[in-house]
Amino acid sequence: MEQRSTSITLLDVAEAAGVGESTVSRVLRDHGSFSEKTRARVMAAVETLGYVPNRIAGALASTGSPLVAIVVPSLSNIVFADVLRGVAQTLEAGRRQAVFAVSEYEPSREEALVAAMLAWRPAAVMLAGLEHAEGTRRMLRAAGCRIAELLDIDGTPQDLAVGFSNRTAGRVSALHMVQRGYRRIGYVGHDIGQDTRAGKRLAGFRETLAEAGLAPASEDIRAVRSSVGEGRIGLAALMARQPQLDAVYFSNDDMALGGYFHCLEAGIAVPGQLAIMGFNGLDIARHTPQPLTTIETPRDEIGRIAAQLVLDDAPPQTVDCGFRLVEGATV
Amino acid sequence: MEQRSTSITLLDVAEAAGVGESTVSRVLRDHGSFSEKTRARVMAAVETLGYVPNRIAGALASTGSPLVAIVVPSLSNIVFADVLRGVAQTLEAGRRQAVFAVSEYEPSREEALVAAMLAWRPAAVMLAGLEHAEGTRRMLRAAGCRIAELLDIDGTPQDLAVGFSNRTAGRVSALHMVQRGYRRIGYVGHDIGQDTRAGKRLAGFRETLAEAGLAPASEDIRAVRSSVGEGRIGLAALMARQPQLDAVYFSNDDMALGGYFHCLEAGIAVPGQLAIMGFNGLDIARHTPQPLTTIETPRDEIGRIAAQLVLDDAPPQTVDCGFRLVEGATV
DNA sequence: ATCGGTATTGGCAGCGCTGCCAACGTCACC
DNA sequence: GGTGACGTTGGCAGCGCTGCCAATACCGAT
Incomplete structure (x- = not known):
């Protein structure tokens, strides 16, 4: 006692x-x-x-590791928090323990964190996306533990990949706007150097516009992390340059909400005067005066599936969890 | 290689x-x-x-533990994600590793998670709030590791407490509305059985109304976790019962945003017809057409300070990080 | 009563590292 | 030339647990 x-x-x-x-x-x-x-x-x-x-002693004596390491780019973004939750819940049921770190979207930092994580001899290392520093990849390969890359399947995974196609999501978004009759479609986004998944969505979006025979979109790409404030500023800037736009695709819901708030304040009718589309399917975006048209992603499920694959020591594979177009009232 | x-x-x-x-x-x-x-x-x-x-072997052989355990009620709520980030960042600099788990606001689950965490012989266990199951407290006391209770200082801490007074925050909010001339003030909140900190804010709010000689507020307390949708429903329900209200205090910003969106849609002028006040100071609430009047809490700082105290093995103490009233445009 | 087979059980050598202590040189100084 | 102090270094006993193997107990069948 x-x-x-x-x-x-x-x-x-x-x-x-x-x-x-x-x-x-x-x-x-x-x-x-x-x-x-x-x-x-x-x-x-x-x-x-x-x-x-004492699990430390237990871990040292036994062969299999009870730890799973997760390095997320950010925790301010609810997307990663959701994935983390799914992972933690599933691991808990499997008697494993999650250890985590936040890279702040910096590949070099991710590399340092992965190095630190590997010292814990985790059963697996989970990362966001498929793009990593060369050193990160090398270490991971040499470590001989499982690797799970989450939220993206557009590329070549190291081992396990669980997510959805961001490029396809971008295509689907563009197609939806085109089908709804919009023709002068713009784009407001955040730094795609940091967030390569947003970059892939943008690429899919551009492809589809081109295939539809439309002019390349007017774009306002802000070299910062996404936020509601930046979305607002971005849309204002874009509209100042291209007032004739009839729709805008945003890099994610945070940015889109910013744009939507700008419209509410500036008296721009949505979607009559300007349609708005986001990405992620955030809860809050379902409850704005007009629910946001967006794409909902199964973040929690991605975390759970990835964790389960690790628990089961499943063979290398890519799992496409898909996404769902949410027809709100803004397109 | x-x-x-x-x-x-x-x-x-x-x-x-x-x-x-x-x-x-x-x-x-x-x-x-x-x-x-x-x-x-x-x-x-x-x-x-x-x-x-191999840090596992290192941890076993050495005396001090390199691990710090954190059990948060939720990760959907950005508040805890912010704290977690602050903790993780500071620990990283101190060569410690954060391990975490999510209790989903269930005390019994928190207890089980703490038990599991203690098996890792952490240097400290961090929890949200001061209210915990009796078993949780007993284990923690017996474990002989540091205990940090975050986000609340209204009560008796076990060891370290880092946060702010929720009760005072509730008082300040009520006072602000009273001073602005509102007299028929209501309250819309979420389950205070789960979220005792919200309950303390409500208590402070009620106290101040009484001290100001105002009638007890009409309240709509929903027995669910907070969300934008619930805030919206809650305000609609409250207004249906008490249409004469001139201001409403919400349990947090999520709920308040829901209320605000309801007003936008129902054509209720804010703050002319109805004033709205939240709590937390979420980023998004700064960028709505009218910035939300709320109280900003130093979540990141709370995480960092708590982690630093653990790193320094500081004596038991309570750190009041305070909060800041943000005068938006909704009160 | 004997025997093979199965269910239980204890002993003990590590897992890879840290902490402690003894054993080195090597100097400056007397 | 002797001496103590100091900067370096290696050896080795654990940290608390698991995995392996041998030992024992127990069972029904012969």
Whole structure:
């Protein structure tokens, strides 16, 4: 019950229960065979002593690793938080522990974090996207642990990839606007150097406009991280330059909401005067006066599936979780 | 360079560099003394072999723990993600590793997660708020590790507490509305059984209304987690019952934004016909057509300070990080 | 009562690293 | 030339647990 400087070990429990160390270990892990009587005595001793197994020691002694490392670009963006949650939940059920770090969208930082993570000998390392520094890839390859790349399947995965095609999402968005009759479509986005997935959506969007025989979109690409404020500024800037636009595709919902708020304030009728489309399917975007037309992505599911594949030690594969076009009231 | 089944150990590096194990350990940790010549040889061997130290073994052998455990109620709520980021960043600089889990606002789950976390022998366990299951408190006390309770200082901390007074925040909000001349003030909130911090804000809010000689607020408290949609529904319900209200205090910005969107859609003038006030200071709430009047909380700072206190092994204390009233355009 | 087979159990060698201590030179100084 | 102090270094005993293997107990069948 009370704490002690020299902690209680397996051996203490074994002595208290009058059994051997290995027996206690077997009972606690419910692995191997032992009698019901033994289990009861061991559990009683554990209870009495207030024993808490030391997983550090366990991890060192056993072969498989109980840790899974996750490096996300950001936590301000709810997208990664959702993925993280899915991963953590699934790992928890599998008796694994998630360790994480935030790269702030910097490849060099991601590299340093992956290096630090590998020192924990994780069963797997999970990263956002398929683009990584050469050093990151090399380390990962040499580490011999599983690698899961999330939220993107447009490219060549190292091992496991779970996500959806951002390029296709961009195409679908463009097509939706074209089909709805819009012809002068612009784009407002954030830094695609950092967020390569947004870059892929933009590429798909451009392709489809071209295929539809439309002029390349007027674009306002801001060299910063996405945010509602930047979306607002971006749309204002774009409209100042190209007032004839009838629709704008945004790099994601944060940016799109910014644009939408600009319209509300500037008295621009949506979608009559200007249609707006986002990406991600954020909860808040469903509850604006007019629900935002966007593409909903299965973030939680992506995290859960990736974690499950790691738990199952599944063979290398790419899982396309798809996405869903949400027809709101802004296009 | 290439991976091997039996991994490269300190001993391999020591032999390659022609020095002893302890010397390699000293060089890699930059701890103790060694010559520049030795460092160079060791580093060369590390490079050649592609050696990655095993932190699991290191943690087991050394006294202090490199891990810090964090259990947050949710990751959907950006508030906790912000705290998590602050913690992770600061720990990283201190060569510690964050491990985390999500309790989904369930005390029993928090208890189970804390138990699981303690098996990692963390240097500290960080939790949201001061209210925890009795079992959680007992385990934490017995564990003998540092405890940091975040985002709330209204109560009796176990060890470290870093946050702000939610009760005071509630009082300040009420006072602000009263001072602005509002007299028929309502409240729309989410489940305060789960989110005790929201409950404390509500308590402060009620106190101040009473002190101002105003009638108790009409309240619409929804027994669910906070969300924009619920805020919207909640305000609609409250206004249907109490159309004479001239201001509404929301349990947080998510709820408040929902209320604001309802007003935009229902044609209720804000703040002329109805004033709206939130809590948290979310980024998006700064960019709505009218910026939301709210209270901004230093979430990132709370995470950083808590992590720093743990790194410094500071004595038990409560740090009030305060909050800031943001005068938007909705009150 | 004997025997093979199965269910339980204990002993102990590591897992890879750190912390401690003894053993080195190497100097400056007497 | 002797001496103590200091900067370096290597050896090795654990940290607490798991995995392996041998030992023992127990069972029904012969």
